[in-house]
Amino acid sequence: MQASRRTVFNPTSVPGLRAKRIQSRDLYNGNTLQRVRLRKSNGSSTWKGVRRESTEAGENQTGHINIPEGSKNEGILFFDNLFPLKFNWLLRLPLRGDRNMSGLLWKYNNHSLSRFEPMSLVKQSIPDTVPAKVTEILPRLKEGGAFVKFQHPDGVTAQEVEGLVVSHLKEKQIKPWYNPFQRVKTRLVVGKPWLEDLYRFPSRRIKVEFVPTSPGKEAAELSQETLYSVFRKYGKLAEITSQPSDSKILPKYAFLDFASTRQSIMAKNCVHGVKVIEKAGGGAAGTMLRISFEQKMKSHFIRDWLVNHPRVVIPAVAALVATVTVAVFDPIRTFFIKAKIDHAFNLKDNRIYKWFKSQATDIFTFRKRAEDDVSLGAIWQGRREIIVQVQTWLMETADTFIVVQGPRGSGKKELILDQALQGKKNVLTIDCKPIQEARGDSATISAAANAVGYRPVFSWMNSFSSLIDLAAQGTIGVKSGFSETLDAQLGKIWQNTATALKQVALDHRKKDDKDSNLADDDWLEVHPECRPVVVIDNFLHKNEESSVVYDKISEWAALLTTANIAHVIFLTNDISYSKSLSKALPDRVFRQISLGDITPEVAKKFVITHLDSESFDTDTPEKSLTPSQRRHDLDELDTCIDVLGGRLTDLEFLARRLKSGQTPVQAVTEIIEQSASEILKMYLLTVDKGERKWSPEQAWYLVKSLAKNETLRYNEVLLSNTFASSLSSSASSGENVLEALSVAELISIKSYRGRPQSVQAGRPVYQAAFKLLTEDKVLRSRLDLAVLTELTKIETKSIDKCETELNALGGLPNQPREVGPRVQFLLSKLAASQIKIEGWEKEMGVLKKVLLDEY
Known part of the structure; x- marks a missing residue:
């Protein structure tokens, strides 16, 4: 026979307190005898037959505690809260093995248990006054308790012993040293517990299976009320879940959820194997309860919770995404914006690039750039005062805008960037044209981000987020917050840009400055020369009544x-x-510069300088002469410049035509003809006109009037019949029409003390183009006929109104004396309109004849 085994790790006793057995003791465990060699005190040994020892797997590892059938004087108590449940992972170790329980009872009976040993709690829980004798102790480490088998005398029942021990525990409140908040509890085992050492660990849920008491019989499915009456005394039940009625799984079962794990342990160990008789609801043959721990499987708990709570989850995810975006991407975006402002990654500012460029200057020529520089130099000399004025403003502290206004081709951008800001490093140029012309919110966001160097930008996420927001609104009834409006997206871009600009400005600050103790805002106010410059080009390009881009x-x-x-x-x-700007700064006066056309003297110098920038490699005697000196037709230049005016684009166009071999008169004639064709196509013809804010009749009125007079009174134009009573719905407001034509550059409106005063041609060359258009007899007749036709319709409409009112007045039963003046007024107005119509009809007849006879 094999000797009893001891394990390396035995958590049931403290090391050093394991007593030597100097005598043998019979353990009545109801199993076969085993020969065990015992040591006597004198060193000799002897063999004696003892019962086989119990382990945590039950007596003889059968999984059960044996109580002889028919025994009335024996019972089993289960004590809870003797061992900590948090150390159950130690039981998973492969070297754990079976524990030898042979010394526990001897220590218990001989008072050799340390007060730190868990079994000492059992000794304290059963006082000497209880008529019971402990015959066996079987710890259950993974369940945190122990089974205690006891014997009681005749005349005392096991239930009475249970009551005495329970009352004692309530009075004494025995608590383990590792858990001072929970006391030791005990209950009488009424079933037949199954002692297994499988890798099954306690949980708050137990599974109760209803099995027959013997093979061939049928078990009854207990109701929730019956289960509650059986298990409630072991602890508070959180839920009782019966097996689905359509389930085919056998045996039938039910789930019981306790409020705590300790309570489910007590119920499992005390009730497992109990037989429920017919009277208690167990059926005719009775029903046995088989209990096991059931782990609550929540593999999809998080997913289900997220899906079932969209009102909380979607806004929380949106907030988390926004937080991550701000925390992670905003510093990166600010870095790239700073790099664009101070040109950190600009190749042209690199020293190595500059050296190679200087070395290659002798080999390669940059003629076009040289031509531009030389020709524009003549203009900058005439505008030196404006350049100095802008540079002075940049050195002053003034919280207002600098506005440079001028028609297209007046050189605004070159004046500011190439002259006033020459040599200044921290300059950010924002072109509004690509931002305003972008189609769709995503394209607008991308254009704005590219203008300031804002990256990374996820413009495509705007459309995707809008779809998510739409789906969330249809699901939960409110927007999720994922998508943002164009206003909010542009606000983020400009906010990051402002942060980068402030950092660039503060980079000039040094610790040893005399005003280093000032706050950042105060330091910036004291040092205006350190602030970067933001140039906003093409502001109000294709201006609309409401534009998010310009407002932001x-x-x-x-x-x-x-x-x-x-x-x-x-x-x-x-x-x-x-x-537009007054909405942003209503209490500021802007610093304004108006760039008009250059003077004829500067214009002539510009053209000649442009011609002289070209060099010829010839061996003729005229080699020493400049190109302008070699030409014999420049006497015509003065007259041609008077026609073209001082618009830079037109003057440059003239200079290039002169370089191609044309005479000044030929070049100007072609420029005027080309301008006339543009005016005819863009403003006068009705073919493919699209959404115009003016009518061809109104445009022709201005062309014809400006051909006679170079300047028209603003109010005179508004009071004309064509502008005051236009039949076109899009051109009903005369002021809006004039503003739209000014934006389209057909005309230019001059102001006086803030009010519009006069109307002139949009470009000087247009004045000559207007005259050329009016000299076309067929075109003039066609457009005059359209104007007279519209005027006739207007007067006819006025006559209809007068006739309607006269009919209403004539229908009165008695003609009051006071109605007479009104009738006379309507009749005179009707007569005047009729006279106008008759005169216009005669003119229209002449014009129609011209159109029929002329080509």
Whole structure:
């Protein structure tokens, strides 16, 4: 026979307290005898037959505690909270093995248990006054308790012993040293517990299976009320879940959820194997309860919770995404914006690139750039005062805008960037044209981000987020917050740009400055020369009544100037820029510069300089003469410049035609003809006109009037019949029509003290083009006929109104005396309109004859 085994790790006793057995003791475990060699005190040994020892797997590893059948004087108590449940992972170790329980009872009976040993709690829980004798102790480490088998005398039942021990525990409140908040509890085992050492660990849920008491019989499925009455005394039940009625799984079962794991352990160990009789609801043959722990499987708990709570999850995810975006991407975007402002990654500012460029200058010629520089130099000499004025403003502290207004081709951008800001490093140029012309929110966001170097930008996420927001609104009834409006997206871009501009400005600050103790805002106010410059080009390009792009840029520019972060310069062609900018800075006076056409003297010098920038490699005697000196037709230049005016684009066009071999008269004639064709196509013809804010009759009125007089009174134009009573719905407002034609550059409106005063041609060359158009007899007759036709319709409409009112007055039963003046007024107005119509009909007849006879 094999000797009893001891394991390396035995958590049931503290090391050093394991007593030597000097005598043998019979353990009545109801199993076969085993020969065990015992040591006597004198060193000799002897063999004696003892019962086989119990382990945590039950007596003889059968999984059960044996109580002889028919025994009335024996019972089993289960004590809870003797061992900590948090160390159950130790039981998974492969070297754990079976524990030898042979010394526990001897220690218990001989008072050799340390007060730190868990079994000492059992000794304290059963006082001497209880008429019971402990015959066996079987710890259950993974369940945190122990089975205690006891014997009681006749006349005392096991239930009475249980009551005495339970009452004692309530009075004494015995608590283990490792858990001072929970006391030891005990209950009488009424079933036949199954002692297994499988890798099954306690949980709050137990599975109760209903099995027959013997093979061939049928078990009854207990109701929830019956289960509650059986298990409630072991602890509070959180839920009782019966097997689905359509389930075919056998044996039938039910799930019981306890409020705590300790309570489910007590119920499992005390009730397992109990037989429920017919009277208690167990059926005719009775029903046995087989209990096991059931782990609550929540593999999809998180997913189910997320799906079932969209009102909480979707806004939380949106907030998390926004937080991550701000925390991770905003510093990166600010870095790239700073790099664009201070040109950190600009190749042209690299020293190595500059050296190679200087070395290659002798080999390669950059003729075009040289021509531009030389020719523009003549213009900058005439505008030196404006350049100095802008540079002076940039050195001053003034929280307002600098606005440079002028028609297209007046050289605004070159004046500011190439002259006024020459040599200044921290300059950010924002072109509004690609931003305003972008189609769709995503394209607009990308264009704005590219203008300031804002990257990475996920413009495609805007459309994707809109779809998510739409789906969330249809699901939960409210928007998720994923998608953002164009206004919010542009606000983020400009906000990051403002942060980068402020950092660039503060980079000039040094610790050893005399004003280093000032706050950042105060330091920026004291040092305006250190602020970067923001140039906003093409402001109000294709201006509309309401534009998010221009509104956000104006608000952002106002923030930069009022916070002393940067100087802001607006370059615009629109004369009504003050309406838009005044919304952002209503209490400021702007610093304005109006760039008009250059003077004839400067214009002539510009053309000649442009011609002289070309060199010829010839061996003729005229080699020493400049190209302008070699030409014999420049006497015509003065007359041609008077026709073209001082618009830079037209003058450059003239110079290039002169280089091609044309005479000044030929070149100007072709320029005028080309301009006339553009006017005819863009403003006068009705073919493919699209959405115009003016009618061809109104445009022709201005062309014809300006051909006679170079300047028209603004109010005179508004009071004309064509503008005051237009039949076109899109051209009903005369002021809107004039503003639209000014934006389209057919005309230019001059102001006086803030009010519109006069109307002139949009470009000087247009004045000659207007005259050329009016000299075309067929075109003039066609357009005059359209104007007279519209005027006739207007007067006819007025006559209809007068006739309607006269009919109403004539229908009165008695003609009052007071109606007489009104009738006379309507009759005179009707007669005047009729006279006009008759005169226009005669003119229309002449015009129709011209159209029939002429080509």
